[in-house]
């Protein structure tokens with residue numbers, strides 16, 4: 001059997017620069033161009049490694065479903081070094097299962113129900129502060145919001161707003177920038193900056209945050225996680241190993257948990273601003289929820305049942321994720337030679353799932369570049385013909401934070417569209433590497449809205 005067709009690009013770096021350059025434009029075409037030339041499976045070299053790229057949903061679903069069998073997680077070297085080999089996304093086997101079990105359990109529906117008011121408090125605090133800001137920088141606001149939400153879950157009330165919080169957020173940004181950088185440790189490179197940021201985060205977390213006692217009745221995710229991993233360890237596992245696993249888990253979950261949700265909120269504001277009909281329908285949905293609360297004599301605070309009524313909001317979130325795709329590629333690695341649709345995927349090669357490409361494929365989404373939340377309307381009635389939606393991945397590594405992310409974004413949109421009108425200052429250019437960005441961070445002028453009964 002032969003390798004799939006493709007192009008290996010330049011020596012060493014392969015097609016990395018071609019890929020990154022394409023992702024830094026507002027309409028990345030790397031994947032579509034390669035599919036035209038080579039088909040739905042092709043070989044290339046990205047981030048210094050030999051890759052087979054899968055662009056068809058059925059192929060991708062097969063790869064994701066086989067995680068832990070002939071395929072394992074396979075993020076590039078820079079990513080592993082920056083987040084840590086023991087983080088959930090990078091670990092395998094029994095330790096991965098134990099870590100994942102703990103995280104999934106702490107984010108299950110019954111637990112999320114109890115977190116609605118905590119997340120809402122953070123959103124209200126953030127949006128209230130907008131009255132004194134002109135213009136508001138939506139990127140900064142959503143980043144700090146999403147960061148505070150995941151920090152609250154993992155660290156409780158020990159990490160409040162303030163200088164430590166600000167410094168940590170900045171360092172997480174540097175870490176993120178180095179995830180897919182060339183892994184050369186020279187001073188000033190993105191990779192080196194990311195490793196230094198990682199070290200500072202660990203130091204601050206241990207010295208200034210987790211060493212503080214957690215207020216009584218507050219959960220202590222950090223300590224409970226470490227205890228859970230200790231219980232599930234093989235005899236002889238050292239405390240040093242447990243500490244390293246805990247550091248990697250915290251760093252990976254904090255990073256995965258806020259950069260992704262923040263850029264989804266950012267792009268949602270952009271798309272909604274550009275589509276007044278979407279804003280009008282969102283406002284109608286959320287004003288309806290407020291009215292129903294008042295008629296029922298309920299509080300002005302939201303609860304889980306209110307959240308479950310936000311149907312159109314879910315379509316807006318799905319459509320935002322479809323278009324901006326915070327995680328554009330899922331990386332795996334073949335642990336043996338795999339025979340796949342007439343080709344061989346050689347042992348040791350990366351198997352890269354082009355999640356973003358699926359969402360921009362006109363075969364599944366009509367006018368794929370158009371923001372149209374209504375396209376998700378009939379999906380629940382018509383599951384068999386549902387277009388592929390892979391923003392949260394699939395298979396055993398399906399994103400454990402998907403429900404939390406949806407909850408945060410929904411509550412944010414609720415308060416945004418019912419409390420404020422806004423205008424874009426303009427001039428932003430979108431790019432998508434390493435995560436979706438807007439060049440000016442989306443600046444807006446906001447005006448308080450008055451709700452009429």
Ligand code: HEM
Pocket residue numbers: 088089090100103107150252253256257258260261264321325326327330331390391392393394396397398399400401402404405
């Ligand atoms: C809109 C927001 C989010 C998006 C688009 C997103 C996307 C994804 C995707 C695509 C994967 C699978 C990667 C792969 O298969 O290689 C994943 C995994 C993961 N996500 Fe999320 N995520 C989001 C929010 C969150 C949040 C809020 C958390 C925090 C709890 C989180 C924590 C994780 C973790 C720990 C994994 C690794 C799971 C494993 O390897 O078993 N994510 N995410």
